[in-house]
Amino acid sequence: MATRLVQINMKARNDAALGGFWAEALGWEISSEGPGVTNLEPPGIVYPDPTAVCIDLVVSPEPKTVKNRVHVDLAATSAAHQAEIVARLTQLGATTVDIGQGDVPWTVMADPDGNEFCVLDSHYDETGPIASVVVDCADPRLMARFWSEATDWTLHEVTDDKAVLRSAKDVGPYLLFLRSPDPKTGWNRVHLDVRPYPDDDMEAEASRLRALGATAVDLGRSDIHWKVFTDPEGNEFCLLTPG
Incomplete structure (x- = not known):
């Protein structure tokens, strides 16, 4: 059994408006599974697809008050391409x-809702428009152990300062855990969603995640078909139904 990272969930003041921004930014298509939810996927893929980590935007009245602990890095193939992306x-x-x-080669930006993201400078021409999904953490080694066992993503690098994973197919964006001195405060406005494979059992997968160090979160709702957990550093993530 294993899961794989299939999407990130991002809270939005207006999911349709923010979805329009990100669809233009990434060149992706927009759909919706219901009011208050906007889905973004690359054109032509059959979700879930290891070549992309998709985006779900969910409307939320809660304001953004602190820097997000999860953000995306956008890919550029050269410094000139980076400048073009920033201008666009x-x-x-x-x-x-x-x-x-400080003085870094990437450009830090915020979307219209204030969600931070980075535009990298070069050397990313094989990941798609999202080069990496980045998670701030206190202990990259701890996160590497958990997430490399919670998912079938391959651990490519781990140090005291960062851990790098990528899909089992070695395609699509990277999952990057970066050491940060900032403590986690409140519920993450952006979080990871993982999905078991079609023939896996969701309850068995939930038990396996708990055994690895995940903690179940009770939202007090019986109308949802996914399960909410936190990883060993308290970052929320969702276990979706197999598929």
Whole structure:
């Protein structure tokens, strides 16, 4: 048994409006499974597909008050391409932001809802528009152990400062855990969603995740078909139904 990372969930003041921004930013298609939910996927894929980590935007009245612990890095093939992306996203409503990054080769931006993301400088021409999904953490080695066992994603690198995973097919974006001194406060506005394979049992997979160190979160709802957990550092994630 195993899961795989299939999408990130992002809270939004207006899911349709923010979905329009990200669809233009990534060149992806928009769909919806119901009011208050906007789904973004690359054109032509059959979800779930290891070549992409899709995005679900879910409407939420809660305001954004702190830096997100999960963000995406957008891929560029050169410094010139990076500048083109930054200019285009600025026209779409993104802004450059200072989060204390100092003199770095990537550009830190925020979408119209204030969600941080980075535009990288070069050497990313095989991941698709999202080069990596980045998670702030206190202990990359701990996160590497949990997430490499919770999913079938392959661990490519682990140090005291970062851990890098990628899909079992070695395609699509990377999953990057970066050491950060900032403590987690409140519910993450952006979180990971994992899905078991079609023939796997969801309850068995939930038990396996708990044995690895995940903690179940009771939302007090019986109308949802997914399960909510936190990883060993308290980051929320959802276990979706097999598929």
